[in-house]
Amino acid sequence: MTEAAVCPVPHENRVHPLGAPAGFEEAVSNGPVKMIWPNGVQAWVISSYAGVRQVLSDKRFSSMREGGPEMRTEGEPILGLKQPGNMNSMDGEEHLRLRRPLSRAFMVKKMNEMRPRIQQIVDDHLDAMERQGAPADLVSALCLPVPSLVIAELLGVSPEHQELFQSTAREMFGKNGSKEVYDAKAAELGEVLAKVADEKRASGTTDDMIGLMVNETDFDSEELMRLAIGLLAAGHETTSNFFGLFALTLFERPDQLEILQRDPSRADVMVEELLRYTIGRLGGAGLSRRAVEDVEVDGVTIKAGEWVTVTLRANLEEALCPNAGELDLERKAVAHLGFGFGPHQCLGANLARTELQILLRSLFTRFPNVRPAIPVTEMEFREDSITYGAAAIPVVW
Amino acid sequence: MPKSATVRIDQTRCIGSGQCVLAAPDVFDQSDDDGLGVVLVPEPPADLLPGVRDAVDRCPAGVVSLEE
Ligand code: HEM
Ligand code: SF4
Numbered sequence: 001m002t003e004a005a006v007c008p009v010p011h012e013n014r015v016h017p018l019g020a021p022a023g024f025e026e027a028v029s030n031g032p033v034k035m036i037w038p039n040g041v042q043a044w045v046i047s048s049y050a051g052v053r054q055v056l057s058d059k060r061f062s063s064m065r066e067g068g069p070e071m072r073t074e075g076e077p078i079l080g081l082k083q084p085g086n087m088n089s090m091d092g093e094e095h096l097r098l099r100r101p102l103s104r105a106f107m108v109k110k111m112n113e114m115r116p117r118i119q120q121i122v123d124d125h126l127d128a129m130e131r132q133g134a135p136a137d138l139v140s141a142l143c144l145p146v147p148s149l150v151i152a153e154l155l156g157v158s159p160e161h162q163e164l165f166q167s168t169a170r171e172m173f174g175k176n177g178s179k180e181v182y183d184a185k186a187a188e189l190g191e192v193l194a195k196v197a198d199e200k201r202a203s204g205t206t207d208d209m210i211g212l213m214v215n216e217t218d219f220d221s222e223e224l225m226r227l228a229i230g231l232l233a234a235g236h237e238t239t240s241n242f243f244g245l246f247a248l249t250l251f252e253r254p255d256q257l258e259i260l261q262r263d264p265s266r267a268d269v270m271v272e273e274l275l276r277y278t279i280g281r282l283g284g285a286g287l288s289r290r291a292v293e294d295v296e297v298d299g300v301t302i303k304a305g306e307w308v309t310v311t312l313r314a315n316l317e318e319a320l321c322p323n324a325g326e327l328d329l330e331r332k333a334v335a336h337l338g339f340g341f342g343p344h345q346c347l348g349a350n351l352a353r354t355e356l357q358i359l360l361r362s363l364f365t366r367f368p369n370v371r372p373a374i375p376v377t378e379m380e381f382r383e384d385s386i387t388y389g390a391a392a393i394p395v396v397w
Numbered sequence: 398m399p400k401s402a403t404v405r406i407d408q409t410r411c412i413g414s415g416q417c418v419l420a421a422p423d424v425f426d427q428s429d430d431d432g433l434g435v436v437l438v439p440e441p442p443a444d445l446l447p448g449v450r451d452a453v454d455r456c457p458a459g460v461v462s463l464e465e
Contacts, residue, residue, distance in 0.1 A: 103413030
């Protein structure tokens with residue numbers, strides 16, 4: 001049987017740093033297509049709002065992604081391996097067993113209790129920015145340290161190891177990093193965390209996530225270690241990159257920034273719109289699954305055993321809301337797919353939301369005239385990571 | 398008499414995401430024991446129904462149901 005020619009998935013060369021990889025939108029505009037990933041694996045790309053929700057929530061698609069499409073061209077994969085503690089690559093009961101005990105730590109009311117503490121951390125960093133004076137790098141002054149301190153506190157780890165958390169996270173999400181380097185970092189961090197786990201065992205605390213895992217779950221030490229490292233890493237890179245992308249988006253849209261500054265009390269709803277829009281606009285092929293039986297999606301049959309990926313560009317579909325291609329901070333919150341959908345929807349979503357709301361409101365009220373020191377198109381962006389974002393954001397005020 | 402509407406959560410597949418709480422805080426909560434979604438008002442009055450419908454749409458596990 002001959003297959004129709006399969007194009008490589010566009011995954012770099014963004015025409016605009018806040019837009020999709022060149023050629024991506026055109027490639028997915030006519031419904032499901034098969035593309036070939038940098039590691040040689042073929043996968044369907046689903047881009048409609050309904051199709052993405054279906055793929056991410058239908059049990060006939062498995063999250064066991066070993067051997068699946070990867071952005072890496074060389075070296076062994078780091079993520080997506082079937083390993084103890086890797087909840088993102090598990091299905092059904094096995095997945096719920098790891099995820100459920102942790103969801104309690106991210107409950108909406110727990111996050112609301114954290115608000116004053118997160119506000120204090122944000123204010124401390126804004127104070128420091130003010131003391132040091134313009135120009136500042138928004139990434140190292142605010143975007144990165146805030147989520148980093150918050151996730152360390154939630155886990156119950158001392159912030160003195162911040163540099164190690166950050167470098168491990170970078171290696172974990174790097175597209176071209178070596179598995180050996182990551183393993184060495186993870187082992188170093190694992191030693192720190194093993195000591196912390198011993199302390200929690202001795203004190204019996206369940207007030208933080210490591211305490212909760214040690215004293216209230218049946219997780220073994222390897223699961224515990226991988227979960228803790230995964231949470232530290234996920235807690236860093238994502239929120240940090242996205243807050244930077246939010247700021248850049250608003251710098252380009254003074255009309256929208258004005259809406260925020262007029263009514264900062266609506267920051268919660270505005271964060272949803274910024275997530276919807278920035279994630280949709282970045283496009284690109286993302287989350288992958290594998291069909292365990294033949295399934296029809298958007299008019300094509302995905303055959304058992306085939307790989308399928310979804311693009312969160314679906315956030316810009318009219319099926320979700322009118323004028324979906326436009327950023328509109330006056331819009332009410334809609335069911336966007338920025339955190340995914342289905343049983344693997346982001347575990348940290350409520351934490352990320354809370355952090356982003358406080359960061360957004362605080363930065364732009366405290367520094368109403370904050371603006372980029374160089375054009376956005378001249379800034380350096382991290383294409384080498386699966387968590388895309390600006391490497392530095394020089395600002396003045 | 399207006400017919401009543403019934404809200405349910407099938408906890409067996411709930412992932413404790415709290416989306417229902419964000420969508421309709423007067424109708425849903427999360428259990429302190431396990432973080433799973435719980436229904437506070439099983440037969441919500443009409444003014445709360447838009448929030449409940451939003452919760453049905455947003456629940457990532459598809460376990461919130463509304464019978465009208
Ligand atoms: C703006 C910030 C964030 C975005 C856009 C984001 C996005 C996502 C997405 C799309 C998924 C779904 C993956 C899939 O379907 O396979 C996911 C999963 C996950 N996220 Fe996030 N995330 C963010 C912040 C965080 C934070 C702060 C944490 C932890 C503290 C976190 C922890 C996780 C974990 C553990 C999973 C795996 C859940 C599972 O497989 O059941 N994320 N995230
Ligand atoms: S939205 Fe659904 S999965 Fe999340 S807590 Fe409510 S019922 Fe459970």
